[in-house]
Amino acid sequence: MELTFLGTGAGVPSTKRNVSSTALRLDSGEVWLFDCGEATQHQILSSTITLSRLTKIFITHLHGDHIFGLPGLLGSRSFQGGESELKIYGPKGLAHFIDTAVKISGTHLRYPLQIVEIEDGFQVQEQGFTIKVALLEHGIDSFAYRIEEADKTGALNVEKLKSLGVQPGPIYQKLKNGDSITLDNGKVVHAGGVVGPQIKGRHLVYCGDSRFNEKTIDFALNADLLIHEATFSAQMASLAYEYYHSTTEEAARIAKTANVKKLLLNHISSRYQETDMVDLIREARAVFANTDIVEDQMTVHIPITKPSSK
Template sequence: MKLLFLGTGAGVPAKPRNVSSLALMLLEERNSVWLFDCGEATQHQILHTSLKPRKIEKIFITHLHGDHIFGLPGLLGSRSFQGGETGLTIYGPKGIREYVEVSLKISQTHLKYPLSIIEIENGTIFKDEQFEIETLQLDHGIASFGFRITEKDKKGTLDAKRLRSEGILPGPIYKRLKKGEIVTLEDGRVINGNEYLGPDLKGRVLCILGDTRPCENAITLASRADVVVHEATFSAESERMAWDYFHSTTVQAATLALQAQAHTLCLNHISSRYIKEDWDQLTEEAKAVFPNTEMAFDFLEMTIAPHKN
């Protein structure tokens, strides 16, 4: 599981930072990619990476401001032109369906793959045997959502050493035991696979927040998350401006991570008013409150390692 930041700026594109887009790379887990927001020129950013548009399985839109959606029609069309045939689902606030359908219709863009669009509300919006995704509305000028991505716990490691010591040699039976099945051996012994498994491996939790002022729903989504991606549009000294524009400061993002007892905070959505020489100062503002903080930049790859017992 990796995060690949395609655009980490706020409002308008700038030379060092494009507008918002973030890819959750799940190539090992499900051979697919989930995209969060799709600002202008996202597909151009993708050209500088190893990401394949045909691998994009889901696109989650936090809100309908242009710096988060203006790249969506182009990406959908290019995915089709480049041979993407598998289905794709878009999740976003009310209005996302009209925006996509009208854009494709007027431009006469015909997709070669099935496209589903789901307009979201608070609650669980996706669940399968691997992941669950919950969303809550945040505090922004328009409806803006945050996402909590929870990986399901996995069964613990099979104690192969103990099995061999009891005369149970490797083979297809190990696969059944790994699933926790009850197996009858050739010598008549009946063994329960669960008795040979270590503790379950806790799944990873990721929180990706859209544009927001500090709010309780953001804390709920970020609770004990392994990684929280939080906007930090403004510096600590610009708290009043952040409030007026429905955004957050570096210190407010760090305070949320502290309150949520998160593991790692990643600052994102940085205003272009801050040049590259300012970035260290912004990061230090957050670290003074929440030490395990880093700042995102375009094309940063962040690995979220599996938990170990």
């Protein structure tokens, strides 16, 4: 899996940062999109992401810098020949926004569109993933999504199987499924002896706009990756609170307390120039060392945690 950040700015676009949108490319090649600010489809044109692979969109909240790119993207997917179903998750009111935009503009969608309006505690299974939702603290309802990949069966010890006289074929799948097999010589091969340790699925948490919120700590607990807003520097904590946003230091405190593996800071105010990034990252790393600030068109790989050998 890998994330491509299409828009990493806050509120309004700047010459360096577009407004919010992030694409998650699964190992299958399928693409899930988180938020869809204005000009998201233009950002996609500059990336390796294609609308034909897009199957799901997750909207964190209904502020314009997170949804104003949605009508155009839906139309373009249709114009480009998209016919497979697209499913969109988001807060109450999202269906009305999309329905109004599509109808008033006369946009014809050639594909089925399913809109699922979420609430705090919502949970759903999607193609080997569990998706969980938590309400954050913002001026309007804003949510975090936790994407949990299912654990996978460990790798077969092919060399050991061959040494036992077991050749590749359907019998390998039986062992992967946990079944035992009996060889022609009567020897029983148990799956536990030839299948490696289970491979833990990856967990990532993508947060919408929010003040510092201790609830996020529990929601992000032990995640492989946390994407959290850092609209303001640590020195502007009072302003961040007033406008329902977080600082670099507050995001880092959440990551540290939640014991996540890596923190990516997102949603950076346009008041900060590229020369300010050194100070912003220093503030966060003073609290949580494994922190980076994302930028537009940055791609981050989410590696599989290799199981320890037996």
